[in-house]
Each structure stands twice: as C-alpha cells, then as structure tokens.
Amino acid sequence: MNASRDTPVDSSRRRFLINASVLAGGLALGIRAERSDAAQSTPWAPDTASGRELSAWIEITPEDAVIIRVPTPEIGNGAMTQAAMNVTEELACDWSKVRVEFCSMHRDFMEGGVYNRGFLPFFGGHGTNKDRLAYALQLGASARERLKAAAAQRWGVPVADVTAQDSVITHSASGRTLSYGALAADAASITLDAEPALKPQSEWTFLTKASPAKLHIPPLVRGEAVYGIDVQVPGMVHAALRQCPVHGGKLKSYKPEVVLDMPGVRAVVVVDPAKTRGTPVESQATWGFATNQVQSGVAVIADHYWQAKTALEALPVEWDLGAGVNWKDTAMIYAEGEALLDADEAKVLRESGDVNAVTGGRVVEHTYSTPYCENAMIEPLSGTAIVSAGGAEVWCPTQDMLQAYWVAVDETGLKPETVRMHQTYVGGRFGRSTQGDDVRMVVAVAKEYPGVPVKTIWSREDCFEQGRYRTPIFARYRAQLGEDGYPMAVRSRASFIGTHPIYQLPLGYDDQPYFTSGIIPNVHISRNNYPVSVMNGAYRGPCYNTHAFTVETFIDECAVAAGIDPLAYRLHLMSRWDEAWSDCLRVAAEKIGWGRKLPRGEGLGIAISSWPSAAMRGTGTVVCSAAHVAISRAGAIEVKRVDVAFDCGRVANADAVRSQIEGATLFGMNMTLNEQLTIRDGVTEQRNFDSYPMLRLRDPLPDIHVHFEALSGAERIDIIGEAPVGPIGPAIGNAIFQATGKRLRSTPFRNHDLSWS
C-alpha cells in the first residue's frame, strides 16, 4: 500500500521545479567548462555498439582518444585504471590519451557476456586475474594489429614493415606516420587471418614497469567525480528509507497522513519482500539472491533529501520486531557461539594423522575471538533508479556490476533487455556492496513510485543499523608441544556467528601452511556456526581477517611456551612450504630490526598470512607484517613502525600496490585496536562515528615501510587489497606481549588494560 499526495509527474515538470528553487545564480556554480579528463565524471558507457569500435572494450575517436570500457568498479584499489593499463600494454597506445568508461551490463547481456570475462567481473581487484588479464591483453593486441593492417593497406606496404607505438603507426622505411585516430575507422572493418600472439611478460614495457596514478583523481579532486550518492537525473526525487531496527522484523503500521503535508513530501511507500517479482529468465548473478532479499521498510519520497529525511523522522511507525529482539546484548549472542566450541558435533575442515593418539607434551590451549564490526565506508549506501512497466534504469555504486544488474532484474521482474544499469564511482565499501541488497532496496523503493527517478540514501545511522557486519568468530586451539618445542598435534575449532553461510569462510584458517605442509603431523580442525538474526556479510577479507589474528596469536603463544624466538619458530614451521613465505618473514624481520634490544614498554611482533588460497603453493598473496609498538605506563598503544613484506608474484603497478598495502595496514590496525559493534535488544548500539572510534591523522600512526624484496617474480599478478589486512593485528598483539607480557586474545585491543608500572 502506498500513500501519495499527488501522482508522479513527468520529468520535465520536475526539472522545472528543481530549477525554480534557485532564484538567481547558476546551477553550475564553480563547475568549469567541459574537461578532457581521463575518467569522465559520469563515465558510463553506451548500451549499444557504435560503428567505430575495435571491440566492445575499445573505441578510438578521430581525435585520437582511446576509450577503454571496463567491467571493474573503482572502489579505491585502482582496478579501473588497472583494467585500462592491461589493454594499453598490447595496444601500444599513448597512456595520456586513454579514457575509461564503465561498461554496460545491459550490453554484456545483449552481446552474450562480452565483458564478463575471467573470474567474475566483481570488484575488480581481480583486474590482474590471469584469465581476465589474458583477455584484456588480447583485446589490445588484436586492436593494434588491425590498426597496423589499416595503415599498411593505406600505404600499400607489407604489414610487417610497420610498427605501433604511443598511438602512432610508423613505416620507418619511408618515414610516414599515421595516428591511431586517423586509422580507427578503417581498422574497425578489418578482419585478420589470425589473432596475434601475446608478448611474453618479459617484453612488457608498461605493465610492471610504470606506476601511473589512478585516472579518476583529477575529476575526483575537483569534486566532479560522480559517486553513487552524487547522481543527478532530470526529474529526480529523493527517498529516505527506514527499515526495521531489528534485522528480520516487519512493518506493522505507519501513519502517512502525519507527514504527507510536510514541505516537499510526495509519497510514503512501503517496501515488502512479498513484492519482489523475480527474474523472468535464468539469472547470471555472481552471488545469487539469498543474501540480498528485500527487508521490510517504509520510505518517504520528497523533492529534496532533507525534506524526505525530516518527514521520515516525523513518521509514526510501528514494527513487529520479530525474534531478534530477544538478543538482550552481544554477550548473550557470543555465549551461544562460544558454547559451540564444546559441541559434540562439528564439520571437519581438515584432518591429518591422529590427534587422539598423541599423548603427553606441553599443552598450549587458548580461545580467541573478534566481534561484530561495521564496514563504515564514508560514502553511505545509496542509489538511484527509475522503474516503469516497460523497463528500468539504475545508477549505483556497486562492487559487482553483474550482481547489481541481475538483482535489479530480479526485483522488478522485468526482462533483462529492458534493464539498464550505470556503475558510478564507489566510496569505499570494503565488501558491503558485493551482494546487492542495497541495489535491491533502491529498486524496491523506486518501483513503488514508478516512472520517476528516485534516489534513496541511507543515513549514517541507517548504515550502522542496517549493516551486513563482519562475522564474529570464536576459535580455540590446543597444541601439544614435543620435546623440541614444536607441535606434535594441533586441534582447533571455530564458531562462526551469523546468518549468511557464504560469510563463514575458512580462508586463512585450516589452510595455513602450519596445518597443511605436514610439519605438524597430527591436525584436526573443525567448525560450527550459530545462526542469529543479526546479519553478517563481507568485510574486507571476510573471516580471513579474524583467522589471521587467531592463528598467528596462537602460534606466537606456542613459540613463547617453547622458549623459542617467534621468528625462528615460524621459519621452522614454514620449512616444508613455499619459500616465498620464509622470504617474507625474513625480509620483514630484517627491516624492523628483529632481535634488537628495546626499552621497557616496547616490543616487536611479527605475523604472516595469505589470501585467498594459502594451501595452494604459488597462488594468492602472502603478507608478513612486523610491528614495533610502545605501550605507555598508562596503557596507551603506539604503533611506531610497521614493515611489510609480501609476495603476489609480480606487481603490475608498484605504487598502486604500495598504496593498497599502506591503506590495508591502517584498516587492519583500526579493526584490531578500535572496532567493535554491540547489540542491545536486537539493535546495533553504535549509530554514527561518534560511538565507533576510527583512526585519524592525530592518532599515533606508524611509519609504514613496504618492501618488494620478497616478491618471487612468479608470473601471476595476484590480488593485494585483502591480504595485508590480516597480519598487522596479530603482529601488533604479539609485539604488545613482548612489551608488556600481556597476551591479548580478543579484539578490539582498546578493551584491554595495558597499563604497567
């Protein structure tokens, strides 16, 4: 049921009303004339092919601009720029002439998955994924050869006699040159006998060599880059949305008449899971729909957001809070999860040898845990959609374009060929916008006010309340140390707390080389999960970010119990494994000055982990962090310095990787020192940044040193955004133990008294 003060009007009238609110002065205050930035402020691609494309990915204009259309959202990791670099390497074009657009998922559907290449077109950290990289390189090479063939044809010379470089084709014998732009139209119609072979990596001149800055920085720093919340569509109205504060609760009643006469208010609409229409054809969604169902809610639609928000706050709403309200506090939830560590049954993740047959030895047994945390990206959830009977159009800051597209299809029930989706820039997210629950709510609201573009914005309080939080995990480990001090047997179990099974991941837990390489002969690792109403989801390096803390704190405790230096202990335990891990340990330790004498209250710690496939040699990214901390007598933690060594094979853009490691180190540090959400009566207690402390410049931030010496040089160029989030926390915790003798087995560390005298 919807209540409306008036019927939706056509967009031309709305545009007039919006303009009319400005009596004088331009709408374009401070926006300068059109620029030729590499990344346009509204960088969405056309849905249909133009005549001058060399492929769906590449268009070269007569003015020599090289437009590269990419399926990788830009969430801060530089994936959009990276995707363009991949094409550029083989295209041999002038980087300064490259423009990037986000591809159209509508076109992808219509043309049979032309952009959906490699391991899922999702958050694009996988821009250097092997399959996708090869595809992008091939696109570049094939386009280049067509440009060469077009030039050779025009000049009447053998194609073998022409060369391509920096967007120019040259016939060196005659000294003639032609720009790519002058040849593009001809090249578009050329058919090659065979597609060219790719250069070996050793002949690359751009990838792994150059470190260009992210292409969207110029419009970004001028305030012109369009994030999801910035989308402006003619005729657009604004929605403020309220969902049940207890996850899973339902709208019971509301009184729209109380707010319908408030300024600017156009309608009050209800979103309801029962109104999801379902996709009419088989979905190609990356993750499916189980994690993004509509939540019961009510939205106020108004001319401006502030009007919508003000009216929503005045709107009387009653909720059927559901069973979730019975969770009196977080401790009650955690007690249930922790109890599962002792359950009779559990799913066995890994078993080798026979832990039951091992008797004796010194026992090291401890339980570790991490709490609910919120993604807390600075850009709140938002999106814009217009839904009508004949089609839909969506603008959203998704981390996964394919997922968002199919969620929109599923929510509207429209044929995919009538749905269009525009990727905007993405403010952070750190996993929050992979599943598309945000896109679904945006579409669900717009569906209730058809024919008009509706922008829905979650307030910061709503973002905290309606998060899909970091999965809380309890993990217990029990080691029996042999006479040499190393484990004869390790038994471990983890309890995951949450509703969504896809975020009960064991990555970085049972697959650690300690447990897979055979160095510990008897291993038994199992897991349980405890489903609760509070929804969990993806939070940078999901679950891995906990496992790294629990495994690496436990190993450190074993080393201490054995009386063996923690670095030497790890090196021994890695002695049957990929040398890259040991190299990372050695480099990080050397750089931080491992073993040196420090004043009282200071300590060094080290930790290592790998995302996303630790058990497979030569895959993923392994990161070792070494931390130097100082604990004041009052117990304040200062992380003075961090040294990071890593192996992801090779790096495509060294400064992009450095930037990711710096940022991920601070993210992991903040997660470990500060972050914690608590629940009371089923509702998140933290509502905004004033109750959710996060690192700022004025906090004692470490000098972060990123070292490239441990890179193995293997041909893979693996992902870097998640892995460094893991080891920094346990490295700090292990250093705190060295400094104070206090062992921290739960986060956030700010909950612990570290004072000493």
Place this chain on the structure above:
Amino acid sequence: MAVVNFSVNGQAVQLDADPSTPLLWALRDHLGLTGTKYGCGIAQCGACTVHLNGAATRSCIIPLSAVAGMEVVTIEGLAGEQDHVLQTLWYEMNVPQCGYCQTGIIMAAADLLRRKPDPSDADIDNAITNLCRCGTYPRVRAAIHRAAAQLAGGAA
C-alpha cells in the same frame, strides 16, 4: 520556506528553501554541487567541509539560515584558472584511494595552508581531523608538506 541570500564560489545566490536545511544539502540538492559529501551529518567525518567566510567548516550542521550574507566556497570553486596546488599534488602523489572523503580533506588542507603556510605535523593533526576509511593519511600528510614547500618556493 524563506529566501536566503549568500554567495557560493563567488556568485550571488538566492535560495528559497527551508532555512533549517543544512548547508550541505542546500549545496548538493538545491545547487547541484555534489563535490561536498555527506558522510555522517554530525560533524564527525569532515567529508562535507567547505570554506565559510574563508574558514574550513563542516556544512552538515550549519543551517541555511546561518549562512545568510556569507561567502561559501566549495571544492568546485577552490581552484582558479589552474588547479590548486593540493589538487595537483593529490594526483601526482596518488593520494586518494576511493576518494570519497578527499574533497573534504582538501578543503581542510587548503584552509590550513592559508593560515599556516609551513604547517608542522602537529598543525596537520589539529587541522585535518577528517575520517578516511581507506587509510590515505600518510599520503595526505606528505602531500600537505610538499604543497607547503612548493608554495614557499614559488612556482611548483
């Protein structure tokens, strides 16, 4: 509704809107200047920082009625013919990651450099209290110092 007169990026504006509307939303929704970002609404994160009569101010808690007769400069109006030195260095030093908080940081930094052409680390700590979830802080600090050096040395 009431008409509020002020100036934005050097142009006179008369805005007919609820005077309790925060300046942030007046800029974004009524004037289409979306470079000023919403992050928290309670002056915690600084994404909404603008210059109000020259001083860095969090626009999310300033009602429109309070800016009558005042001069507002947003990120869109920070540069002259050329980019501000901070904008140039932000690109050269690859400072932003997702970038969402960065316009607010740049506005705070520009105000700092105007007040203190050679800021110390402590000056930066006190002036840049903005939140950045991506962890660009080390590069923000380095870029402000380099901007100060370039301004002191004349041409960049």
